[in-house]
Amino acid sequence: MPAPDRPVVTRVAPSPTGSMHIGTARVALYNWLYARHTGGTYLLRIEDTDRQRSTEAAVDVILEGLAWLGLEPDAPPVFQFARADRHRAAVAELLAADSAYPCWMTVEELAAERDIARAEGRAIRSPWRDRAPPEGVNLPHVIRFKGPLEGETIVDDLVKGTVRFRNRDLDDLVLLRSDGAPTYNLAVVVDDHDMGITHVIRGDDHLNNTARQSLIYQALGWELPTFAHLPMIHGPDGAKLSKRHGAQAVGEFAEMGYLPEAMRNYLARLGWGHGDDELFTDAQAIAWFDVKDVVKAPARLDWNKLAHVNNHYLRQADDNRLADLVTASLKKAGTSLAENGRARLLAVIPHVKEGAKTIVELGELCRFALAERPVTLDAKSAALLTEETRARLSRLAEHLAMEPDWSPPALTASLRSFAAADGVGLGKFGAPLRAVLSGGLPAPDLAGALTTLGRDESLGRIKDALSPAE
RNA sequence: GCGCCCUUCGUCUAUCGGUUAGGACACCAGAUUUUCAAUCUGGGAAGACGGGUUCGACUCCCGUAGGGCGUACCA
Missing domain, CATH: 1.10.10.350 (Arc Repressor Mutant, subunit A)
Structure with missing residues (x-):
């Protein structure tokens, strides 16, 4: 636990995959809200250690997504891949402290061990954990973490409460791949520590990793951050949110004509509540938000409610701004405005915006006024x-x-x-x-x-x- | 298989041992009416199941069922 008097530092750490999942957007929002609420700092780290998928374009998608949502970080992003040397240095420390070891298992051996371990209902173990290096020195090998075999690791989670893991169920995770590249679980720990992160607020798909990451913090002699694992966002049918539910990426919501402030309000309310308050400003959300009030169960995306919230903000939005958005939306649909189009839009928008759920719909409602005689x-x-x-x-x-x-x-x-x-x-x-x-x-x-x-x-x-x- | 997490109206949620279990969206009915919408009024709708603990359980404990996540040289 970080010292209580230390200012809060949060971060959102997406990996650049080419799109930005709406769940990531909510994680960013909660990190942002919590940092603002506590007067702390909110940072961004790009987890680009997967060199195949991490392209500049994919990074831009994240940057643009956050900018659109109004959730830009308080400092320039940290790129994880660029810190590989630092990660390797941390592994050297672990090696020196006998908290890590080289493992020469081949992929075949590993696969065989995996099968046996599964059959026996236990975690996989490497024979190299307590064995001297082999004869031929330069064989390819990975570096594994040497975790305790007994006792338990307790994660004190702000959302999930106290979660216990038996150490014997935790395998010795790979720290460095055979090509010397650091893995995710090592990199997060080192980066979160170096960035001074006090609160790790992330999706609960990481809850299982947390125990093993805690062990790394301890082995390195570092203070643990406070963890908060947020439930995921599911589709209306309860299954993991995917394309087939209508949309999944932030960019898609933008294109469909949802307003960023509506997304913030809706996403904040999805998995968190403050009494009966449904529609609230950013300032109110910041004043009220606390991670410990986040709901434990996964939430389903409800298009009806999103539409309702969006309509609320559409009504409040400035007509000039709406005219800009409608113009862009119509253009995307293949309709470009005539000379007096702008004036006509400004004339019609006040009369129709109450009935629109999205910018796209608002555009449809404006069409009659745009028609030429x-x-x-x-x-x-x-x-x-x-x-x-x-x-x-x-x-x-x-x-x-x-x-x-x-x-x-x-x-x-x-x-x-x-x-x-x-x-x-x-x-x-x-x-x-x-x-x-x-x-x-x-x-x-x-x-x-x-x-x-x-x-x-x-x-x-x-x-x-x-x-x-x- | 093993480990971890989750479970209140259709959906998002409130409740933090004592409530007629509240609100919002959606839905239904009615009002309004120059289309659609908007608006107004009213209505139906919930503690997964089974055991405990307790004077009292949605709330605490155990079990079952269902769902999710993890179990990678992905993140």
Whole structure:
């Protein structure tokens, strides 16, 4: 346990695989929240010891993902691979202290031992643990950790509580591969120590590793950090979250039109709670968050709730920002804006954003306003234009043209007064009016649609529909 | 096989031995109505199972079942 007066240092340590799992995003968020809550520091380490998969592009995906989420680290990232010499030096220390040993087992021998060990229900053991080196000196070998065979290792986890492991169930893990490359379990310990990490907050898929890592800390004579293992995020069906559940990577959520602040709120609430609070600001989350309140059980991703949270933030978002996002989203879908597109977007967004769950959906709701005259009507809309409704729309156009105040309340009143004057209910001309204004695309209420389009465009669209193209 | 973790409404959660087990999303019904949505009102919905401990258990202990993770010269 770190000294209580030492300032908190947390870290998120993803491996660059080409995408950033949403679970990683939540781990980052919790580390960030805890660091902010305690006035500590939040760091990033790229675990790039797997040279095959670790590309610059894969690293960028992580950096961009964190930036998008607003969870950038407080210092430049540490690259694990670059610290390989330091890791090897730590192994030299372990070797000198008789806490590690070279192992010359061949892959075949290892496979055979694995089979026997499994059959006997025990951990694998290397014969080289207590044996002198072989004759031929330069044979390839790995360096293994020499852990205790008796007693138990206790992990005091902030989330899971006290977890006990019998040391005899723990095998002597490989520290250095036969090519001299450090392994993950060694590297994390050395890096977390060197980076001064006080709280290791990570996915609970690492809980089993923790016992063996604790042993390494002890062998090196280092103070243990506090551990907190977070449950994983599953798909709606309870299985491990994967592509087939709709999305898995942070970038996919961004592309689908979720707002980063919505993701933060949703992810924070998934596996952690503060009474009945559902929607909260970053400041509130920081004030309330504590790792010890994290739930123990894995949580399932719920698209409905995410949509609800996203809608909440969409309503609050600045319209200019939304216009930017919608523009980008439409562009991705192959629609580029006309010259007055920006102005039209800004006019329509306030009227439709309450009904949108995502940016993509918001874009769909904006489409009717972006259409160029003459607006093409879909079949259903065209069918509404009978002789009778045309005549009524014509009278309505005259009526609206005289309306001095082109605002929602005035237009609502105007539509009512027209209905009265024409001796019909709103239902008689509401649908056709909507049809000629929107062409059949989704649109807000009539007054909202008229306001969005403006006087000229609205009257123009009505007029277009009255003189059908021959 | 062995080891470790987990288990409250469909989902996310509250409860920290004594509650009519609360909230949110979703769902259902109704209201509103110019489409869809939004909005408003109301409703149904839970402690996996079996043993203990206790005056009292969702809460503590044990077992069972189910799920997850690990068991790599991946991370």
